[in-house]
Structures are given as C-alpha cells and as structure tokens.
C-alpha cells in the first residue's frame with residue numbers, strides 16, 4: 023500500500039486518532055520510513071517488534087475525516103520500554119499532514135502509556151541537522167544530554183541524545 027495521496031483542501035479540517043499499530047499497517051509504516059529519511063528498520067523488524075517484544079509501544083495516527091483520509095496511516099511511532107526508560111526508535115508524519123500536531127500527539131501517547139509500565143524518562147537520538155524534530159522535542163520539554171559522534175550513516179552524522187524526565 024502506498025502513502026496517502028489525497029490532499030485535503032484544508033489541513034486543519036483533518037481529524038485523526040491514535041491507535042495501536044496493526045500488522046496491516048506495516049506496509050504504510052515502511053513506506054513512511056523510506057520516504058522520510060529515517061534509519062531503516064524494514065517490514066520484518068517492525069513485525070518482530072510488534073509481535074515478539076512485550077515492552078514495545080507501537081502506535082499509528084489514523085485519519086478520521088475528511089473521507090479522503092479515512093482509516094489511512096498519517097504517521098507512526100515505534101518505541102519500547104527498557105527498565106524505567108522509554109526509547110523512541112522511530113517517529114514520522116506523512117509529509118502532506120505535517121504541522122497539525124500528529125508528531126506531538128503520537129509522542130504524548132507513548133509517553134503516557136509508558137508510565138503504566140514504570141518508565142520515568144523518555145530517551146531518543148536525533149540527527150544533528152534535523153532541526154524540525156529537535157524543535158518539536160524541545161517544545162515538548164526534552165533537553166539535550168549528549169552527543170554520539172558519527173552515530174548515523176548515509177550520510178554520516180552525529181546524533182544528539184535528548185531526554186524528557188517525567
């Protein structure tokens with residue numbers, strides 16, 4: 023399945039909900055991953071995480087209205103709880119549907135759920151030149167706590183380590 027192609031007349035009329043990621047979402051999730059420059063996980067890794075990792079928290083933002091986006095995957099987040107930490111592995115919003123809080127709402131959703139599992143902080147890595155994601159995280163209350171040199175490949179780039187204390 024391909025990414026959502028329909029462009030709503032007014033983005034602010036788009037309504038969406040945060041739902042559990044399903045196996046049937048994975049083709050859309052992988053398409054989003056590939057088109058947004060994220061580190062590649064691929065179908066099988068998401069599937070493994072979904073079914074074989076009881077501490078994973080995987081969510082999609084699914085369109086409600088208008089009809090052109092109904093049930094479509096507009097964004098996703100893949101995260102997992104390790105001891106008292108929530109690790110964000112990947113988060114992305116379909117480029118057509120950015121700046122309507124989908125990324126923020128996905129992040130808030132997994133942070134809220136991770137508290138139930140005992141998480142006390144959220145950790146993530148972000149490319150040093152990914153300013154838009156960094157603005158989002160800082161707006162949510164994340165702070166930079168470290169830098170991993172040449173952490174990313176293709177292209178090689180440092181990672182900033184960011185943390186949000188609950």
Ligand SMILES: CC(C)(COP(=O)(O)OP(=O)(O)OC[C@H]1O[C@@H](n2cnc3c(N)ncnc32)[C@H](O)[C@@H]1OP(=O)(O)O)[C@@H](O)C(=O)NCCC(=O)NCCS
Pocket residue numbers: 058059060097112113114115116119120121122123124125126127146147148149152153154155157158159161
């Ligand atoms: C980062 C990303 C997930 C943000 O998704 P989104 O749904 O557009 O985010 P939101 O609408 O919740 O944005 C919240 C705030 O973050 C900031 N922000 C988000 N994108 C921004 C941009 N391109 N430029 C400047 N600020 C931006 C803004 O302050 C925004 O609030 P505002 O729209 O009221 O000004 C999306 O740009 C994306 O998928 N990027 C590619 C994948 C990626 O980089 N993932 C992160 C890996 S660590």
